[in-house]
Amino acid sequence: MLSVQLVLALATLAQGTARPFPAILWPKAGGEAPSERQREFGATCVSRGDPSAALREAGVDVLVFNAPGRNELHLEPGTEGPKRRRRRWLETQDPAALVRQPCLASDETRERLGARLAESLKSHAGACTLGVSLGDEIGLTPGGIPEDVCLCASCEAQWAARGGERQKLAALDTDRTLRAVFDGDTRALGPWLERRTFHQEQLQETLARLAEQARAEHVPVGVLGLVGQTAFGGVSIEALLPRLDFLECYRVGNARELAFSLRKPQQRVYLTVFATDEPARTAWAAWEHRLRGGDGVFVWSEEELERRPATRARLVDTLARIRALDTKVFTPRPAGIAVLHSPRSVAAGWIRDALPDGGTWPNRFASWQEEHGSVETARRRWLDLAEACGAMPGALALETLAPEQAARFPLLVASELLVVDEADVVRLEACVAAGARLCVEGTFAWIDSAGRKWSDEERAALLARLKAISPPDSAREWTRGASATAPLREFLRERRVELAPFQMRGASAQARWIVTWDTRDLTSVCAALPELPAEGAAWPAGLELVPRDGCEIEWLEPRGASGWDVKLAPGEPAVFVLRASVSDRR
Numbered sequence: 001m002l003s004v005q006l007v008l009a010l011a012t013l014a015q016g017t018a019r020p021f022p023a024i025l026w027p028k029a030g031g032e033a034p035s036e037r038q039r040e041f042g043a044t045c046v047s048r049g050d051p052s053a054a055l056r057e058a059g060v061d062v063l064v065f066n067a068p069g070r071n072e073l074h075l076e077p078g079t080e081g082p083k084r085r086r087r088r089w090l091e092t093q094d095p096a097a098l099v100r101q102p103c104l105a106s107d108e109t110r111e112r113l114g115a116r117l118a119e120s121l122k123s124h125a126g127a128c129t130l131g132v133s134l135g136d137e138i139g140l141t142p143g144g145i146p147e148d149v150c151l152c153a154s155c156e157a158q159w160a161a162r163g164g165e166r167q168k169l170a171a172l173d174t175d176r177t178l179r180a181v182f183d184g185d186t187r188a189l190g191p192w193l194e195r196r197t198f199h200q201e202q203l204q205e206t207l208a209r210l211a212e213q214a215r216a217e218h219v220p221v222g223v224l225g226l227v228g229q230t231a232f233g234g235v236s237i238e239a240l241l242p243r244l245d246f247l248e249c250y251r252v253g254n255a256r257e258l259a260f261s262l263r264k265p266q267q268r269v270y271l272t273v274f275a276t277d278e279p280a281r282t283a284w285a286a287w288e289h290r291l292r293g294g295d296g297v298f299v300w301s302e303e304e305l306e307r308r309p310a311t312r313a314r315l316v317d318t319l320a321r322i323r324a325l326d327t328k329v330f331t332p333r334p335a336g337i338a339v340l341h342s343p344r345s346v347a348a349g350w351i352r353d354a355l356p357d358g359g360t361w362p363n364r365f366a367s368w369q370e371e372h373g374s375v376e377t378a379r380r381r382w383l384d385l386a387e388a389c390g391a392m393p394g395a396l397a398l399e400t401l402a403p404e405q406a407a408r409f410p411l412l413v414a415s416e417l418l419v420v421d422e423a424d425v426v427r428l429e430a431c432v433a434a435g436a437r438l439c440v441e442g443t444f445a446w447i448d449s450a451g452r453k454w455s456d457e458e459r460a461a462l463l464a465r466l467k468a469i470s471p472p473d474s475a476r477e478w479t480r481g482a483s484a485t486a487p488l489r490e491f492l493r494e495r496r497v498e499l500a501p502f503q504m505r506g507a508s509a510q511a512r513w514i515v516t517w518d519t520r521d522l523t524s525v526c527a528a529l530p531e532l533p534a535e536g537a538a539w540p541a542g543l544e545l546v547p548r549d550g551c552e553i554e555w556l557e558p559r560g561a562s563g564w565d566v567k568l569a570p571g572e573p574a575v576f577v578l579r580a581s582v583s584d585r586r
Contacts, residue, residue, distance in 0.1 A: 019043065020323045021290065022130060023315075024063055024270070026301035034058040037302045040316065043130060045298070048120045052127035065224075067120040067132035068113040068210055072102055074135055075142040085147065086362050095170050100150035104140065105158060105202035110209060117210055121217050131220025131245055134210050138223060140199050144233025144366035146350075148173045150199070159198060167191060174351075174361065182355050189348060190451030193419070196347050200229060204239050211243040222246035224270070224298075228255040229343040230366040231350035236343060238262055238397035246270060248298065253370055254341055254379055254395040260293050261334045261394035261409075268295035275304035279314035280539070280571030284532055286315065287573050290322045291516050291527040293332045314571075321557065325575065330525040332516035334394025336497035338409035339382045342398040344419035344449055349375030352418070352446075378416040378442055385475060389489045390500035390515055401427040406436035410496040413439045413471075420445040420454070420462070428466050437495050440468040441476065501578060502526055506544040522580040525556075529573035539570040550581045 025041040027033065034055050038044045043061040046052050048069065052062045066074075089097040102109045120132060141147045151170050159169050172191045180188035207223065214221040226249045229236040237258045241247065246268040249255040259269045271289040276282050286297055299305070305312040353373055354361045370376050386393035396405060396412070401424075412431060417440075432438060445454040445462055454462070474487040489499060500515040501524045512531040517524050530540040545553070545564045555561035557575035558568065566574055 019061060020327065021294075021319065022061060022296040023273075023286075023319050024061075024130065024296065024298045025305075026298065028302045028306075031302070034060050035302065037305060037312075041299060041319075043296075045133075046124070048116065048123075052124050056127045056129070061129045062124065062127050063130035064120055064124050064128045064132040066135055067214070068117040068134055070135065072104065072109050072113055073138045073206075075100075075139070089148075089173075090175075093170075095151035095156075098147065098149050098151045098170075100140065100152070103150050103152045103154055104206055105150075106152070106154045110206055113206070113210060114213060117213055121214065121219060125217075128219055131222055132214050133222055133224050134207055134214075135223055135225075137225035137227075138203070138207070138235050139233035140203060141233045144227075144230040146174065146232050146362050146364055155202075158202070159195075162198060169195060177351060178354060178357075178361060181351055186447050186453050187451040189351060189447060190449065192351070193344050193347055193449055193451070196231070196343070200236055200239070200343070203235065207235070207240060208243055220245035222248070222268075222270075224248040225250065226255050226259075227252040227366070228258060228341075229346065231347040231369065233366060238341070238400050241267070246295075248272065253376060254339065254383065256292070257334060257339070257383060257393065257395035258341060258397065261338060261396060262400075270294065270296050270298055272298040272300055273315070274300050275308050275311050275315070277308060277311070279308075279311040280569070281532065282311050283314050283318040283571040284529070286318050286322060287529055287571070288514060288532075290325065291332065291514065291529055291573060291575075293334075293516070318571075325556065329520070330518050330527075330575075332392060332518050332527070334392045335408050336391050336393070336499075337386050337411045337413060337492065337495075338394045338396040338405070339379055339413045339415060340398050340401075340417060341379075341395050342417055342419060342424075345398075345417055346373075346375050348418045348447065349373055349416060374442075375416045375418070382413050382415050382441075385485075385488060386492070386497075387514065388512065389485050389492055391492060391497055392516055398424055398427070401431060403430040403434035406431045406434035410436050411439060411492065412436050413441070414444055414468075415440075416442040417444050418446040419449055421448050425462055425465065432467055438466050438468045439471055439495075440466075441471050444468075500526065500528075502528075502548070503546040504528075504544060505546050508540055508543045511540045524578045525575070526578060527573050527575045530568070540568065542567040543574045545576075548578070552579045552581055553577065554579070 019042055022043040023041045024043045024045050025038055027035065027038060027044050033051065038055065038060050039058060043063070044055060045063045045065045046055070047065055048067060055062050085097055141149060156169055172195045174192070177188045177192040211221045222244050223235065223240065226237055226247055227234050237255060241259065241262055244267065247259060248270040249259050256269065263269060271294055273282060273285045289297060299315070350364065350369060350373065353369070354364050357364060383393050394409060396409060398417070428438060440463060445459050447453050472487050472491050475491070492499065501517055501519060504513070514529045514531060515527065517526040528543055533539055543566050547564050553564060554577040555566065556577065557573055558566060568574060
């Protein structure tokens with residue numbers, strides 16, 4: 001027989017999932033709850049110590065933000081920046097100069113986080129219908145900045161117990177690694193990469209304990225502000241996702257592509273939408289997330305919306321129209337082509353890019369690397385290229401690659417896949433045997449995870465084992481904004497990558513669009529959203545579709561449209577249903 005506590009918890013979960021596409025409003029500091037805006041949007045977030053009972057009584061769904069506290073998991077840069085800390089380390093070689101405050105993996109830190117989470121779960125029992133967030137922008141270092149932490153006694157002991165490299169953590173610093181690789185000794189990269197893995201696993205273990213604690217109380221659990229794993233910080237989405245009920249990813253790198261490609265149907269993916277002075281841009285952000293398969297948004301913020309009534313009205317209308325799109329018939333998801341993701345390659349790419357930096361390497365922040373890094377820009381280029389051809393690209397993690405993914409992603413792209421082990425090759429071979437094709441571009445198998453260089457002969461043998469193919473020249477030469485995609489589209493089609501079931505003509509064919517679709521039987525629900533133009537640039541005025549023989553069209557957005565051409569307001573998408581005619585169905 002179910003306990004009363006379990007029945008109430010299950011009822012709470014059912015209530016929390018009742019409202020489609022929740023818009024979780026960030027409230028004003030010190031404001032009374034429930035406010036008019038919180039009632040209007042129907043969902044809000046509260047901090048650990050904020051009251052929530054009145055919100056639930058008013059029918060407002062609640063998400064508890066930073067339920068275990070913030071400071072341990074999200075470090076602020078503080079007064080002692082990375083340059084000063086590194087200078088202190090170089091002058092003294094004192095491990096205390098590179099100790100994370102607090103150490104994320106210490107028993108004391110984990111007990112403190114667990115105790116705070118227990119307090120949050122108790123104080124918000126029955127109210128946190130949308131769940132609890134374990135943290136926001138979590139990572140080992142503040143903002144993922146390049147720092148060689150943590151060198152505390154606890155971490156050194158855990159490192160020694162790991163049974164891997166016998167050198168102490170303090171000896172595996174980035175300065176020494178850069179000098180060694182600069183001199184041609186890539187084997188120094190092995191223990192340096194293992195150290196990156198070690199600290200990520202510490203972070204994952206901390207989050208796993210907290211997630212298990214929340215789930216034991218039957219409360220949905222998630223993490224906000226994810227950008228994926230970087231060379232020194234971030235969170236591995238592929239490792240954490242199985243433990244979560246929801247997550248929020250930024251539009252950075254391949255974070256959302258990983259989330260959309262790897263999640264289970266019941267896992268929710270959120271995005272933060274900012275209230276701007278241009279209502280169309282705010283509306284566009286909400287539409288873009290929904291059309292990619294997103295499940296809800298955070299809205300920043302109540303205070304910003306009150307200063308911008310036109311933006312608030314536009315967003316409220318946009319959310320109502322988004323919710324009218326039934327997720328039972330329109331659930332787009334990445335498919336066809338997946339760009340392979342490897343945190344070890346990201347870290348090795350950082351080292352390779354930083355070789356000319358000399359003593360300025362601490363300035364190579366994750367944000368800079370995202371814009372200029374060789375691995376990061378190659379990854380983004382392939383995602384952009386696939387979208388320009390009318391595909392819905394995704395991302396798959398090399399370390400968790402499985403043969404069953406080949407049916408959904410028949411084309412795998414290895415672009416700047418620098419670190420490759422024999423185990424990785426075996427997984428890739430299994431996907432190829434299951435029907436996938438591997439397209440290789442850029443550097444492939446520079447080193448293995450121990451830092452040993454692959455010879456040219458070994459690399460050629462690996463590529464032969466994997467039956468690797470090369471992209472067409474037009475793919476190598478493609479840059480964002482290029483319009484000559486015909487050869488690329490043919491390349492994708494030949495590799496069984498499904499492209500959008502519609503084409504554009506006229507002026508609309510010259511613009512960049514985000515296209516998604518959901519095909520079931522002989523019916524496709526399709527969406528086309530103009531890419532966000534630069535500030536001051538004109539929005540595309542409309543969409544012209546090429547009529548398909550024997551095909552009928554029904555417009556869902558804009559409402560009331562007819563024919564094969566439609567006018568679009570700034571920030572608005574075209575959403576339509578394509579059906580085979582009655583005669584064709586026979």
